[in-house]
Amino acid sequence: MRVTETMRFDAVSTQLGRLSEKYMGAAQQASTGQRINAPSDDPVAAAEAARIRANLSTTDAFRGAITLVRGDAETAESSLDAAGQVLQRALELAMTGANGSTGPDEQKALATEANQLVVQMVEIGNTKGAQGYLFGGTSLDSPAFDADGNFVGNDVDHIVQIGPGQPTAVNVSGARAFTAEGGRDVIQDLKSLATALANGDSDAVRTSLDDLQNSHEQVVRERSRAGLVLNRLDLSDSLLAQGQTDLQSRSSAITSADTNEVYSKLTQLQGSIQQAVSVGKQLLDTSTIQRF
Numbered sequence: 001m002r003v004t005e006t007m008r009f010d011a012v013s014t015q016l017g018r019l020s021e022k023y024m025g026a027a028q029q030a031s032t033g034q035r036i037n038a039p040s041d042d043p044v045a046a047a048e049a050a051r052i053r054a055n056l057s058t059t060d061a062f063r064g065a066i067t068l069v070r071g072d073a074e075t076a077e078s079s080l081d082a083a084g085q086v087l088q089r090a091l092e093l094a095m096t097g098a099n100g101s102t103g104p105d106e107q108k109a110l111a112t113e114a115n116q117l118v119v120q121m122v123e124i125g126n127t128k129g130a131q132g133y134l135f136g137g138t139s140l141d142s143p144a145f146d147a148d149g150n151f152v153g154n155d156v157d158h159i160v161q162i163g164p165g166q167p168t169a170v171n172v173s174g175a176r177a178f179t180a181e182g183g184r185d186v187i188q189d190l191k192s193l194a195t196a197l198a199n200g201d202s203d204a205v206r207t208s209l210d211d212l213q214n215s216h217e218q219v220v221r222e223r224s225r226a227g228l229v230l231n232r233l234d235l236s237d238s239l240l241a242q243g244q245t246d247l248q249s250r251s252s253a254i255t256s257a258d259t260n261e262v263y264s265k266l267t268q269l270q271g272s273i274q275q276a277v278s279v280g281k282q283l284l285d286t287s288t289i290q291r292f
Helices: 005-032 043-097 104-125 174-178 186-198 202-255 259-291
Strands: none
Touching (some): 043 174, 043 202, 104 174, 104 186, 174 202, 186 202
16 A cells, blocks of 8 residues: 555654643643543552542541540640649648647638539549540530539440540549549549548548548549550551651652653654644645646
């Protein structure tokens, strides 16, 4: 079959179109810095990049959950620290009131302060965090203690998914911190002190010393458990952060374009396009001359 000038020109035009398409693709890579701008660029790599994005999204959700519950755990830990200070002050009042030399007016003042400590402890027990009341177990929407200092929450763990493994208990137990569930009814011990001081009953005040000391140790123990919750959350977040960094590195390795390679390719394609245009121009000139 005879190859005509028209056929040669069509071949050059086709080649020019392909080169232009490749040039546009390379130019897009250069402008975006991404080797894959559409699934068709590399279907296998695009599918892997999609999986990585899904894993990154899941990791972000886990870390967001950790941030939320960690703030509550920190608040719970600081609240138990405040509760310990209240009990420490109650012990000081008890030691002063146990001294038989205190007069009626001083005893009355001690009783007034002890009653204020009861109110403070109830307020601490009803501390709220980002998700609700901290010490009521899963009863996040209701105060853990009523106005009389009675515990009305529960001791059910608040479970949150903070990683790809099993869900984790992230709350601090108000029942174990403040009620007989942990050994002592902390608020009742404070009330007993206030009553003993109000009645000027030095023997009852002395008896309350051991109870208040046990209450203090109980609160300190639960505060230590709050520290363990924080440590567990920090460890989980650290592992997730490392995994996130690894996923981002994999994604970059798969999708990012090699700048030097892309610009080298652009230069080569530009030269090929110029050569194709030159050949096409020569064919047009030849065809024109032959017609005349």
